[in-house]
Amino acid sequence: MKLCISLDLPTAKENIQLVKEVNKLNINDELWLKVGFRSFIRDGQEFLEELKAINNNFKLFLDLKLYDIPNTMADAAFEIANFGIVDMFNVHASAGQIAMKTVMQRIKAVPNRPIVLAVTALTSFDNDNFRAVYNEDIDTKARKFAIDAYDSGIDGVVCSAHESKDIKSCTSDDFITLCPGIRPFGEDSQDQKRVADLNFAKEEIVDFIVVGRPIYKSIEPKEVVNKILNNI
Numbered sequence: 001m002k003l004c005i006s007l008d009l010p011t012a013k014e015n016i017q018l019v020k021e022v023n024k025l026n027i028n029d030e031l032w033l034k035v036g037f038r039s040f041i042r043d044g045q046e047f048l049e050e051l052k053a054i055n056n057n058f059k060l061f062l063d064l065k066l067y068d069i070p071n072t073m074a075d076a077a078f079e080i081a082n083f084g085i086v087d088m089f090n091v092h093a094s095a096g097q098i099a100m101k102t103v104m105q106r107i108k109a110v111p112n113r114p115i116v117l118a119v120t121a122l123t124s125f126d127n128d129n130f131r132a133v134y135n136e137d138i139d140t141k142a143r144k145f146a147i148d149a150y151d152s153g154i155d156g157v158v159c160s161a162h163e164s165k166d167i168k169s170c171t172s173d174d175f176i177t178l179c180p181g182i183r184p185f186g187e188d189s190q191d192q193k194r195v196a197d198l199n200f201a202k203e204e205i206v207d208f209i210v211v212g213r214p215i216y217k218s219i220e221p222k223e224v225v226n227k228i229l230n231n232i
Contacts, residue, residue, distance in 0.1 A: 006212030
């Protein structure tokens with residue numbers, strides 16, 4: 001299981017400072033940094049380059065959740081892959097198999113292409129709200145989305161830890177599960193509905209845990225990161 005730190009602070013300066021603090025740990029394990037809509041729209045590719053400059057061994061997950069017509073998604077994916085510094089990005093599984101296959105076809109020739117994940121069900125959904133949009137229960141639809149992604153050649157999915165083991169059972173043990181909504185030591189769930197702690201994530205065979213607020217809202221974020229790494 002690998003840790004992915006969510007960089008959701010209000011400014012690039014604050015995010016950079018957080019990463020610099022974490023870098024003082026001299027981490028030997030593979031560490032990932034998640035850059036989402038807010039940071040990327042505000043700070044762009046230059047921000048990604050700044051992060052890599054802190055420690056080139058840090059891996060970058062660009063969390064933009066691409067969702068559009070197939071060719072537009074594929075064009076965007078191609079541009080992301082050609083940044084040369086993004087190690088993983090994601091699309092929405094609900095865009096459909098044609099879109100996901102088109103994305104994978106477009107980037108297959110890019111040297112050292114990034115890992116591509118498909119979002120199943122956002123962890124902000126509870127089952128009632130999910131059914132109102134998708135007309136199925138989360139567990140059922142997340143499984144279907146994961147199978148669609150697997151059949152389309154996608155590398156894995158973004159899902160809650162509650163779906164991870166089931167998704168692997170109907171796809172492959174090697175099919176990646178990346179799980180947001182992780183509250184490592186039982187912290188407040190806030191706007192997330194389907195949360196999990198570290199022990200549950202381990203039981204569900206999660207590959208990547210995404211942790212944001214429990215780290216960057218801490219007085220000692222570096223120590224929280226260290227504690228998480230020691231527990232995984």
